[in-house]
Amino acid sequence: MPREKKIDMVILGLLSHEPLTGYDMKKRIDGAIRFFWNGSFGNIYPSLKELENNGSITRCEVTSDGREKISYKITASGKEELRKWLRDEQASNELKYETLLKLFFGGVEEKNVTYHNIEVFENKIRGDLEMLRTYGKVLEKDLENEDHLHYYLTVSFGIDSYEAYLKWCAKAKKLLNGRAQR
Amino acid sequence: MPREKKIDMVILGLLSHEPLTGYDMKKRIDGAIRFFWNGSFGNIYPSLKELENNGSITRCEVTSDGREKISYKITASGKEELRKWLRDEQASNELKYETLLKLFFGGVEEKNVTYHNIEVFENKIRGDLEMLRTYGKVLEKDLENEDHLHYYLTVSFGIDSYEAYLKWCAKAKKLLNGRAQR
DNA sequence: CTCCTTATATATCAACTTGATATATCGTTT
DNA sequence: AAACGATATATCAAGTTGATATATAAGGAG
Numbered sequence: 441m442p443r444e445k446k447i448d449m450v451i452l453g454l455l456s457h458e459p460l461t462g463y464d465m466k467k468r469i470d471g472a473i474r475f476f477w478n479g480s481f482g483n484i485y486p487s488l489k490e491l492e493n494n495g496s497i498t499r500c501e502v503t504s505d506g507r508e509k510i511s512y513k514i515t516a517s518g519k520e521e522l523r524k525w526l527r528d529e530q531a532s533n534e535l536k537y538e539t540l541l542k543l544f545f546g547g548v549e550e551k552n553v554t555y556h557n558i559e560v561f562e563n564k565i566r567g568d569l570e571m572l573r574t575y576g577k578v579l580e581k582d583l584e585n586e587d588h589l590h591y592y593l594t595v596s597f598g599i600d601s602y603e604a605y606l607k608w609c610a611k612a613k614k615l616l617n618g619r620a621q622r
Numbered sequence: 623m624p625r626e627k628k629i630d631m632v633i634l635g636l637l638s639h640e641p642l643t644g645y646d647m648k649k650r651i652d653g654a655i656r657f658f659w660n661g662s663f664g665n666i667y668p669s670l671k672e673l674e675n676n677g678s679i680t681r682c683e684v685t686s687d688g689r690e691k692i693s694y695k696i697t698a699s700g701k702e703e704l705r706k707w708l709r710d711e712q713a714s715n716e717l718k719y720e721t722l723l724k725l726f727f728g729g730v731e732e733k734n735v736t737y738h739n740i741e742v743f744e745n746k747i748r749g750d751l752e753m754l755r756t757y758g759k760v761l762e763k764d765l766e767n768e769d770h771l772h773y774y775l776t777v778s779f780g781i782d783s784y785e786a787y788l789k790w791c792a793k794a795k796k797l798l799n800g801r802a803q804r
Numbered sequence: 805c806t807c808c809t810t811a812t813a814t815a816t817c818a819a820c821t822t823g824a825t826a827t828a829t830c831g832t833t834t
Numbered sequence: 835a836a837a838c839g840a841t842a843t844a845t846c847a848a849g850t851t852g853a854t855a856t857a858t859a860a861g862g863a864g
Contacts, residue, residue, distance in 0.1 A: 444819075444820080445819085445820065445821095446720065446723070446820090446821095447820085447821085449723065449727070450723065452727075453723070453726065453727030453730075456727065456729075456730050457729075461841090461842070461843090462842075462843070462844095463841065463842050463843075464842095472726075473723075473726065475717065476717050476718070476719045476722035476723065476726075477718060477719070477720075477722070477723050478716065478718070478821080478822080479821090479822095480821070480822055480823065480824095481823095481842095481843075481844075481845090482821070482822065482823075482824090482844090482845075482846080483820075483821060483822080485843065485844060485845085486844090486845090506828085506829055506830075507828070507829045507830065507841070507842060507843090508828090508829090508842070508843065509841085509842065509843090510842090510843080519730065522727065522730060523730060523731055525724070526724050526727065526728060526730070526731045526735055526736075526739070527731065527735055529738060529739060529742045531719075531720035531721045531724060531739065531742070531743065532718070532720050533718070533719040533720060533721050533743065533746070534660065534717075534718050534719075535657065535658050535716075535717055535718075536658070536659060536660070536714070536715070536716050536717075536718065537658045537659070537713075537715040537716075538628065538659075538713035538714050538715060539713045539715050540658035540659070540776050540779060541628070541631065541632065541635070541655075541658065541659050542707070542708050542713060543772055543775055543776055543779075544635065544654075544655065544658075544772055544773065544776050545631070545634075545635030545638065545704065545708065545772070546708060546772050547638075547768045547769050547772050548635075548638050548701065548704060548705060548708070549705050549708045549709065553708055553709055554708075554772070556711060557708075557711060557713065560711045560713070561713065561715065564715070583797070586729045587729050589797065589798075590725055590726055590727070590728045590729050590736070591726065593725055593794050593797065593798075594722050594725055594726050596790065596793070596794070597722060597725075597787075597790050597794075600786045600787075600789065600790045600793075601783050601786050601787065601790070603786070604782045604783050604785070604786035605779075605782075605783065607782065608778065608779050608782045608783070611778070611782075612775050612778070612779075615765070615771065615774075615775065616771075616775075626848075626849075627848085627849065627850090628849085628850090629849085629850080643812090643813070643814090644813075644814070644815095645812065645813050645814075646813095660850080660851080661850090661851095662850075662851055662852065662853095663813095663814075663815075663816090663852095664815090664816075664817080664850075664851065664852075664853090665849075665850060665851080667814065667815060667816085668815090668816090688857085688858055688859075689812070689813060689814090689857070689858045689859065690813065690814065690857090690858090691812085691813065691814090692813090692814080
């Protein structure tokens with residue numbers, strides 16, 4: 441059984457564009473990637489060591505003037521590892537929405553509790569959607585750029601699904617209000 | 623800091639409807655809940671023991687004729703624990719879509735690889751959407767039933783977002799094909 | 805009637821992820 | 835010079851996942 445850590449692929453993917461430190465990777469993940477994947481120092485740093493031992497990445501710059509700083513770059517074998525993963529059509533896609541869980545079990549509480557939970561969700565989505573639209577507008581201008589195109593497609597996925605979420609929120613709130621309140 | 627295990631809430635939520643064994647719970651989760659939450663024997667059984675020690679649930683039927691079988695029911699304090707969680711507006715909602723990750727880093731491979739990955743995703747969604755629509759049609763007939771209403775809302779969320787996914791798939795494939803193939 | 809397969813049922817574990825915390829330096833502001 | 839936030843690496847407890855182990859029951863095939 442080969443290595444299964446998905447964070448490895450995130451790291452290799454990021455390094456396929458430019459050399460980065462672990463800290464930088466975390467920032468990239470917290471930027472655009474966070475909408476569909478996650479990462480933490482707790483798995484980035486251990487993974488960096490393993491990938492280095494594997495020969496998938498190498499240190500390309502180390503500054504030890506006071507604060508330690510280690511930049512990594514991807515190797516040829518690392519790039520092949522990344523490509524192999526991309527060509528593997530298997531992919532786990534899963535949602536983990538506590539809001540829906542609360543909705544599903546909402547029957548033991550009053551309707552306004554569920555109603556409120558939906559509103560909180562709605563506001564969060566509204567904010568994120570605005571952000572995604574801003575990203576999208578910038579990227580749209582240069583889709584000829586390969587990287588922009590791929591980036592744009594993920595942003596566009598977010599926009600489309602968040603818009604669907606908001607429509608659903610309105611519908612759900614209406615359905616909840618249609619019944620006798622409390 | 624109180625207990626944070628979300629599986630506890632799934633168990634309490636399920637038991638708020640009817641007594642169940644751990645095995646039954648897993649089946650329920652694999653049915654409708656799997657679209658927005660997950661659970662495994664690996665966290666169900668340990669959680670059952672802890673919830674029993676807490677007094678949140680009690681055994682209500684144990685058969686030891688050969689095969690052991692333990693049914694649990696929720697207690698008053700367990701129900702209050704569930705309600706408290708429902709009233710807490712904090713909720714973590716996160717997507718973990720490997721397909722989008724592969725799309726994001728797809729630039730290092732040929733376009734048809736990304737195209738194929740989207741098609742695999744599309745087919746999976748199409749199948750799940752059909753299933754959700756079947757669920758939805760049954761539930762729609764009796765939304766006066768409180769439990770059906772909550773169940774229906776989660777199914778409806780799935781339908782709406784999956785429809786948005788499919789539209790996005792078509793758009794994404796077109797955009798990828800618009801560029802020079804390979 | 806026995807063998808085989810599948811479903812029922814509980815239990816456990818290694819591997820992975822998460823979010824918090826620890827430690828220390830650097831840059832900017834007060 | 836003190837305070838604060840950003841940079842940077844590292845580690846850990848707690849939770850989740852998917853697989854595996856163990857054993858019984860039920861149903862059908864030969």
